[in-house]
Every structure is written in C-alpha cells, then in structure tokens.
Amino acid sequence: MFLKSIVAITLVALALVHASVFSQLQFIKIKSPKNNDVFEAGEQVQIEYIMQPLVYHSTSMGKALSLGVHFHSRTGNQKQQKLATVSNSCPVTANESKFVTHKTTWTIPKTTKPGSYAFDFDENASDSQNHTNR
Numbered sequence: 247m248f249l250k251s252i253v254a255i256t257l258v259a260l261a262l263v264h265a266s267v268f269s270q271l272q273f274i275k276i277k278s279p280k281n282n283d284v285f286e287a288g289e290q291v292q293i294e295y296i297m298q299p300l301v302y303h304s305t306s307m308g309k310a311l312s313l314g315v316h317f318h319s320r321t322g323n324q325k326q327q328k329l330a331t332v333s334n335s336c337p338v339t340a341n342e343s344k345f346v347t348h349k350t351t352w353t354i355p356k357t358t359k360p361g362s363y364a365f366d367f368d369e370n371a372s373d374s375q376n377h378t379n380r
C-alpha cells in the first residue's frame with residue numbers, strides 16, 4: 247500500500263497559508279515540520295517522525311517498507327512542481343513494542359524564493375493483517 251502525507255509550510259514570514267494536512271500515513275506519524283511552519287531560505291528544517299510499534303494493540307498490521315520525502319512548491323492545498331528530493335530512503339526501522347523516533351535535518355536551498363511550499367511524505371507499507379494474540 248502506498249500512502250502520502252503532505253506538510254504545508256511557508257517560506258519567510260508572509261503568513262499566507264492555512265493549508266492543513268491532507269492525509270496521515272499508516273505506520274508513521276510526522277512530528278516535524280508541522281503544517282504552517284514558517285522557514286527562511288537556507289534554514290535547516292528538522293524532519294522528525296515516529297514509527298508505530300510493530301505489534302500495536304496486540305495486533306501486527308504490517309509495517310512501513312520505505313519512506314521518501316520530497317520538497318514541492320504549492321498553491322493552496324495543491325502540491326505543485328517537485329523542487330528537491332530530501333531523501334528517497336529515510337530509515338524506517340521500528341521496534342516490536344516501542345515507538346521509535348527518527349530525526350534528520352535538511353537545508354532549504356538558499357535560492358528558494360518566498361512563497362508556499364510542501365514536504366511530501368511517501369510511505370510504502372505492507373499491510374498484511376496478522377493477529378498475534380489468538
């Protein structure tokens with residue numbers, strides 16, 4: 247299963263956006279950046295996400311196989327052109343019973359003009375439904 251989540255941000259303090267996130271990923275929760283965060287060109291963005299335990303509520307629902315993050319221009323809630331690849335293969339290691347947090351940083355290119363942008367998170371997941379508690 248292929249899932250997407252988009253975090254909308256604005257570059258420079260222009261406050262033009264009220265976009266909200268459009269969908270959630272299946273096994274990954276994005277903690278940072280947050281919707282409507284404001285950055286400047288050249289600034290470091292902390293990308294932080296939490297992996298759900300492999301066995302959650304006594305049930306193994308599958309797991310994330312990969313996570314890619316891309317930087318796009320944006321108009322309102324519409325993602326536009328892809329401007330950069332943040333990563334094609336973010337770590338997705340999870341633990342059987344604990345939440346695992348992964349962190350990385352990415353620098354917004356210095357040449358980026360003020361405006362509306364989005365980080366696009368693509369999760370590829372296996373979603374077999376294994377019930378481990380019978």
Ligand SMILES: *[C@@H]1O[C@H](CO)[C@@H](O)[C@H](O)[C@H]1NC(C)=O
Pocket residue numbers: 306307308309372374375376
């Ligand atoms: C589900 O169970 C099958 C058989 O035990 C196993 O091969 C498979 O890896 C399991 N899948 C997940 C996502 O745990």
Ligand SMILES: *[C@@H]1O[C@H](CO)[C@@H](O)[C@H](O)[C@H]1NC(C)=O
Pocket residue numbers: 340341342343344
């Ligand atoms: C899960 O976390 C526990 C406690 O930190 C650790 O002992 C165990 O090896 C971890 N399991 C996996 C599969 O990473």
Ligand SMILES: *[C@@H]1O[C@H](CO)[C@@H](O)[C@H](O)[C@H]1NC(C)=O
Pocket residue numbers: 248311312370371
């Ligand atoms: C998802 O992962 C599977 C298994 O690794 C792979 O075959 C497939 O191409 C991936 N799909 C995407 C959209 O990355």
